[in-house]
Amino acid sequence: MERFGEGYLEERKLVKRWSGPIPALVSLVLTLGIFYLSWWIFQDPRGVMRMYTPYVGYMYCRWWLIMMIWMVYIFNYWPFKRKWLENTHPLLKGAILTTISAVILITLIKGFFEGLLGNYGLAYFNPEQLEKLPGVTSFFAIEYSALAILMFAAIASWLSPAWVVAFEEAPWQKLKQPAKGFSILMLTFFLSMVVYFVTMHPHMGILYHPWQYFTSIAPPYWEQFADTVSGNFHISWIMCCTVVVWLVETIWERYPFNLIKNDWARRFACFFGIIGIALAMHFFLYFAQELTWGEAIRGTRRAFAPDWRWLHVGEMAIFFLVPALFVTFYCNNWPKKYSMPVNVLIRTVVTLIGAIALYIVYYKTSHMFLGTQKGFSHPQQFPMIPMIWLVNIWLVHHWFMDNWPGWKMVQKTAEEIDADHEAHQAAINDVRWTPRFGAGLGAGVAMGVLFYFITVWALPSVYAAVNIIPGK
Amino acid sequence: MSDNMKRRDFLKGAATGVGVGLLGAMGLYSYSSVRKGHFPTTERKMTDIGTCRSVKVTNITETSWFDNGVLMGDIKGAGGLLVNQYDYNWPPFGNGKGLGKGSYEEGIEKIKHLLPNRLDEAWEIIEGNSVHPENAGGYAALVEVEEMSGNKRKFLLDVGWSYKWCDECFKREGIDTMLENKEIEALFFSHEHFDHFWGLPVALKYDPDITIYIPEGFYPEGLQYIKDCGHTGKLITVKNGLNPVIPGMASYVFAIPIICRVYGEQSLYFNVADKGLVSVTGCCHQGIIRFAETAYNEIKYENDNCHGIYGGLHISPFDDWDPKYDDLVISLGDYGFERIGCNHCTGVLCAKKFIAAGYPVVEGTAKFRSKDKAYLGNGDTITFG
Numbered sequence: 138m139e140r141f142g143e144g145y146l147e148e149r150k151l152v153k154r155w156s157g158p159i160p161a162l163v164s165l166v167l168t169l170g171i172f173y174l175s176w177w178i179f180q181d182p183r184g185v186m187r188m189y190t191p192y193v194g195y196m197y198c199r200w201w202l203i204m205m206i207w208m209v210y211i212f213n214y215w216p217f218k219r220k221w222l223e224n225t226h227p228l229l230k231g232a233i234l235t236t237i238s239a240v241i242l243i244t245l246i247k248g249f250f251e252g253l254l255g256n257y258g259l260a261y262f263n264p265e266q267l268e269k270l271p272g273v274t275s276f277f278a279i280e281y282s283a284l285a286i287l288m289f290a291a292i293a294s295w296l297s298p299a300w301v302v303a304f305e306e307a308p309w310q311k312l313k314q315p316a317k318g319f320s321i322l323m324l325t326f327f328l329s330m331v332v333y334f335v336t337m338h339p340h341m342g343i344l345y346h347p348w349q350y351f352t353s354i355a356p357p358y359w360e361q362f363a364d365t366v367s368g369n370f371h372i373s374w375i376m377c378c379t380v381v382v383w384l385v386e387t388i389w390e391r392y393p394f395n396l397i398k399n400d401w402a403r404r405f406a407c408f409f410g411i412i413g414i415a416l417a418m419h420f421f422l423y424f425a426q427e428l429t430w431g432e433a434i435r436g437t438r439r440a441f442a443p444d445w446r447w448l449h450v451g452e453m454a455i456f457f458l459v460p461a462l463f464v465t466f467y468c469n470n471w472p473k474k475y476s477m478p479v480n481v482l483i484r485t486v487v488t489l490i491g492a493i494a495l496y497i498v499y500y501k502t503s504h505m506f507l508g509t510q511k512g513f514s515h516p517q518q519f520p521m522i523p524m525i526w527l528v529n530i531w532l533v534h535h536w537f538m539d540n541w542p543g544w545k546m547v548q549k550t551a552e553e554i555d556a557d558h559e560a561h562q563a564a565i566n567d568v569r570w571t572p573r574f575g576a577g578l579g580a581g582v583a584m585g586v587l588f589y590f591i592t593v594w595a596l597p598s599v600y601a602a603v604n605i606i607p608g609k
Numbered sequence: 610m611s612d613n614m615k616r617r618d619f620l621k622g623a624a625t626g627v628g629v630g631l632l633g634a635m636g637l638y639s640y641s642s643v644r645k646g647h648f649p650t651t652e653r654k655m656t657d658i659g660t661c662r663s664v665k666v667t668n669i670t671e672t673s674w675f676d677n678g679v680l681m682g683d684i685k686g687a688g689g690l691l692v693n694q695y696d697y698n699w700p701p702f703g704n705g706k707g708l709g710k711g712s713y714e715e716g717i718e719k720i721k722h723l724l725p726n727r728l729d730e731a732w733e734i735i736e737g738n739s740v741h742p743e744n745a746g747g748y749a750a751l752v753e754v755e756e757m758s759g760n761k762r763k764f765l766l767d768v769g770w771s772y773k774w775c776d777e778c779f780k781r782e783g784i785d786t787m788l789e790n791k792e793i794e795a796l797f798f799s800h801e802h803f804d805h806f807w808g809l810p811v812a813l814k815y816d817p818d819i820t821i822y823i824p825e826g827f828y829p830e831g832l833q834y835i836k837d838c839g840h841t842g843k844l845i846t847v848k849n850g851l852n853p854v855i856p857g858m859a860s861y862v863f864a865i866p867i868i869c870r871v872y873g874e875q876s877l878y879f880n881v882a883d884k885g886l887v888s889v890t891g892c893c894h895q896g897i898i899r900f901a902e903t904a905y906n907e908i909k910y911e912n913d914n915c916h917g918i919y920g921g922l923h924i925s926p927f928d929d930w931d932p933k934y935d936d937l938v939i940s941l942g943d944y945g946f947e948r949i950g951c952n953h954c955t956g957v958l959c960a961k962k963f964i965a966a967g968y969p970v971v972e973g974t975a976k977f978r979s980k981d982k983a984y985l986g987n988g989d990t991i992t993f994g
Contacts, residue, residue, distance in 0.1 A: 187688025276927070279685070413632075420639035428647060436937040438894065515867070573615045577622025580623050580626060583630060584623065
């Protein structure tokens with residue numbers, strides 16, 4: 138039977154070429170170098186193509202992420218065969234797969250969104266259609282349509298991996314490629330479209346004067362709850378979903394959902410658990426801003442506006458993704474020597490510290506090298522763009538290039554694969570209900586709640602002491 | 610079960626519980642109404658900036674550019690809204706290399722020797738080297754403050770962009786004579802943007818010695834430009850926060866990032882006797898509601914009343930729109946402003962939405978290339994008090 142990339146990521150063994158942290162450091166330096174070079178070529182406002190207008194660059198950046206998720210997570214590298222994946226030099230493999238991802242990306246944006254949807258369905262997906270409206274300049278026509286397309290991407294970048302991570306590809310897990318890939322793609326694209334219409338379409342419907350009452354719900358139903366008519370309220374929780382999917386998949390190893398024995402119960406718990414955790418992040422990160430900057434004021438601009446605060450929740454969430462992926466891709470998901478819950482907790486703490494450090498470093502220094510400006514609330518500046526751009530480069534490096542040159546890819550033997558599965562199952566079985574576990578759980582919940590309130594109490598003074606942007 | 614096993618089980622439970630407890634609290638508490646108990650109660654500072662009898666604003670020019678499509682085409686072609694304004698190759702810093710390839714140093718080199726007195730010659734050179742010089746207009750306003758004693762004092766807020774257009778406007782409103790006669794005691798820059806700041810030589814041509822107030826955050830190019838324009842007077846960099854100027858007048862600097870790589874904005878507060886707070890802004894990138902809220906927290910004003918607004922409110926400067934702008938249209942009524950004279954980057958669409966919402970927008974005459982009567986246009990005046 139012809140094999141494609143099913144299980145390739147789990148069944149490859151990445152062997153360090155050098156001892157200790159050197160491979161991780163080399164990878165970090167190399168990927169940051171590629172990041173900066175490609176940022177200059179494609180995104181930087183001072184660079185070559187200057188796509189960071191901002192929405193055009195953001196749209197391509199966001200959809201490129203999804204292209205790679207589709208190719209690797211949904212289609213398992215199809216139509217490339219396993220032998221090709223195993224035997225091709227990482228540089229060549231990376232170049233070919235990246236090129237393919239870019240071709241699909243451009244086809245999707247130009248062909249599907251702008252060409253098909255924009256010309257035959259919803260005008261706002263196509264800049265040329267928007268330009269026909271009185272008063273809409275070419276620049277904003279492009280920005281509006283890029284905004285709509287990237288909003289779709291925000292949803293798809295949560296739902297596409299969520300079907301694999303939470304629903305474990307069910308009910309098509311036994312299908313061969315490409316039937317499995319197309320089934321998951323169709324379903325997640327359909328779901329993305331449904332979510333898009335009930336979250337983002339009303340936002341687009343009030344972009345034009347008068348509000349488009351006939352085609353979208355105006356004012357939007359979330360207005361009173363979110364304190365804004367802006368769709369940024371949804372961007373916020375959807376971004377959190379995007380991040381939580383990957384936290385669950387990487388540093389959490391799908392814990393604690395993997396404890397549930399019943400397949401469908403586990404799948405639904407994981408899918409809705411991701412949404413629940415994302416909502417918790419969504420509300421807390423908004424609260425954190427209220428604690429540090431003061432209450433939002435509806436109708437104002439920048440840092441005090443509810444719409445920007447919701448957007449900034451999504452921006453803060455993305456800072457968690459970067460260290461989490463680094464721990465998984467380049468630190469072999471350190472640590473692994475304790476029980477699964479303890480490993481997960483340690484990785485989460487490391488990720489949290491990394492996210493906070495990255496946030497501070499980004500806002501303190503990024504304007505010195507990204508062609509952006511200092512300050513939190515520039516209306517055309519989104520840290521999601523450089524962060525996701527870096528994540529994209531890491532995905533190319535980790536998924537397409539086997540972490541070359543810091544690591545060498547060796548295919549695991551059948552025995553090693555079996556041993557891995559057994560060890561993973563043993564780690565799950567190791568967590569079971571006992572009176573002591575119950576006592577620990579109760580104590581842990583109390584500690585978690587206590588930690589939350591200590592954070593709430595300390596956050597204003599800690600933030601004031603850090604002084605991320607002097608003079609703010 | 611051994612003690613070690615028991616300890617491990619406890620730890621597993623505790624590690625899981627920490628996550629459950631933390632996420633549960635985050636989700637259930639963070640957006641509940643109870644959270645408001647954590648917000649600090651900000652004491653109003655009630656800083657006394659004094660009172661004045663009235664404020665009259667003359668709109669010298671509010672048309673920063675004449676064709677939105679042309680300006681946005683330039684912005685699009687140069688790489689978007691984050692491009693450094695000195696790189697667009699707009700006048701007066703044209704170097705002849707085309708859109709997006711400009712630089713302050715190369716541009717100023719061509720005209721520096723002609724500033725500030727030989728502006729017609731300078732503009733000829735600029736026209737040959739810059740992108741769309743005919744589209745440049747500018748924003749500038751004359752602010753006349755009548756003190757309680759009846760004494761009147763004059764200030765300039767910004768000086769526009771195009772030397773040619775701004776000189777015409779200055780002459781039309783008699784600003785040239787006022788400057789020559791030293792009737793205008795200071796020039797306040799709202800921010801470093803091209804359409805508010807780059808017309809500086811026009812003011813210096815008539816009074817190179819005028820005192821200039823700039824907000825903290827000007828870039829090296831902007832600071833150098835003030836020197837290169839031939840300024841010989843006092844330059845005062847206003848720190849973030851409140852800066853009382855004369856009785857009844859104060860400026861306030863907000864540390865905010867703005868498009869085209871500009872940072873910081875200075876707006877003006879007035880406390881008009883028996884009327885209340887009057888806000889005069891260049892672009893108000895911080896948002897008029899933030900400006901009003903800041904006044905509420907910082908200063909004392911008559912009757913605790915928001916009376917009037919003049920200037921750009923930076924809602925839809927490029928005829929663009931965003932649902933967050935609707936948040937402002939919906940919320941502005943809560944502040945009770947009694948006279949709104951808006952123009953420039955407020956956007957005609959926004960002004961019309963204000964009128965449709967029943968706000969007291971003072972209409973203009975749509976003269977001298979101002980687009981619409983919904984605006985307080987070029988040559989129009991508004992008096993508060």
